[in-house]
Amino acid sequence: MTRTPVIVMGAGGHAKVCIELLRASGKQVDFAIGADVDSGECVGVPILAGDANLARLRSEGYTSVFIAVGSNSLREKLAGLATEQGYILVNAISPNATISPTASVGSGVAIMAGAVINADSTIADLAIINTGTTVDHDCRIGRAAHLAPQCALAGNVLIGERTFLGIGTKVIPNVIVESDSIVGAGSVVISNIGRGVTALGVPARSRLK
Numbered sequence: 001m002t003r004t005p006v007i008v009m010g011a012g013g014h015a016k017v018c019i020e021l022l023r024a025s026g027k028q029v030d031f032a033i034g035a036d037v038d039s040g041e042c043v044g045v046p047i048l049a050g051d052a053n054l055a056r057l058r059s060e061g062y063t064s065v066f067i068a069v070g071s072n073s074l075r076e077k078l079a080g081l082a083t084e085q086g087y088i089l090v091n092a093i094s095p096n097a098t099i100s101p102t103a104s105v106g107s108g109v110a111i112m113a114g115a116v117i118n119a120d121s122t123i124a125d126l127a128i129i130n131t132g133t134t135v136d137h138d139c140r141i142g143r144a145a146h147l148a149p150q151c152a153l154a155g156n157v158l159i160g161e162r163t164f165l166g167i168g169t170k171v172i173p174n175v176i177v178e179s180d181s182i183v184g185a186g187s188v189v190i191s192n193i194g195r196g197v198t199a200l201g202v203p204a205r206s207r208l209k
């Protein structure tokens with residue numbers, strides 16, 4: 001069997017987890033591209049310092065990339081850079097995640113161990129569904145959103161693009177959290193949250209700027 005090797009952008013803690021997910025699904029990771037100052041290796045993968053390496057590796061024939069960067073806006077930006085250069089965004093999905101056959105999952109998505117995606121839910125490109133997070137039926141998770149570990153979304157929840165839910169966030173059914181918002185760790189969201197807002201607590205309330 002031939003395997004198409006993958007380049008990972010990012011060389012931090014999130015990249016470590018994603019490289020191990022890629023390996024667990026049978027993919028070979030040849031290089032991790034870090035910041036200009038990074039060197040050494042990331043869970044056994046050699047680190048190349050600087051984004052310029054992306055174009056060089058493309059010219060050497062690499063075609064598959066995974067963007068393993070936690071910042072939602074930076075992940076989206078780097079994905080744009082990679083696709084402009086002709087890269088395909090692969091997924092990093094744990095074999096220990098449970099994904100409904102009626103759910104749909106975009107590209108460049110990370111779904112970590114213990115995550116559950118239930119019926120008719122949609123996970124858009126570049127989203128992160130972190131360790132042990134559950135997304136119940138009919139949810140829509142926007143492009144480059146990040147649900148941190150142990151979040152629990154009830155049915156028909158909408159999470160906007162680039163929105164971040166901190167570790168352990170719970171969301172009751174039919175709630176909308178709009179784009180570019182942040183929900184603090186341990187919050188319980190019981191009503192809609194607007195765009196670009198930071199909300200905290202139980203129940204979650206918007207923090208005044």
Ligand SMILES: CC(C)(COP(=O)(O)OP(=O)(O)OC[C@H]1O[C@@H](n2cnc3c(N)ncnc32)[C@H](O)[C@@H]1OP(=O)(O)O)[C@@H](O)C(=O)NCCC(=O)NCCS
Pocket residue numbers: 130148149165166167182183184185186187198200201
């Ligand atoms: C919400 C969050 C982003 C705010 O960060 P911040 O802007 O640096 O906020 P600060 O730490 O300065 O705290 C500001 C105030 O909010 C409160 N606060 C912060 N996070 C809170 C939370 N999750 N729930 C309730 N209150 C919180 C602080 O106690 C502080 O209150 P005070 O002004 O009365 O003293 C951060 O606290 C958080 O929860 N991050 C989630 C991290 C996470 O889950 N990472 C997972 C990575 S995979």
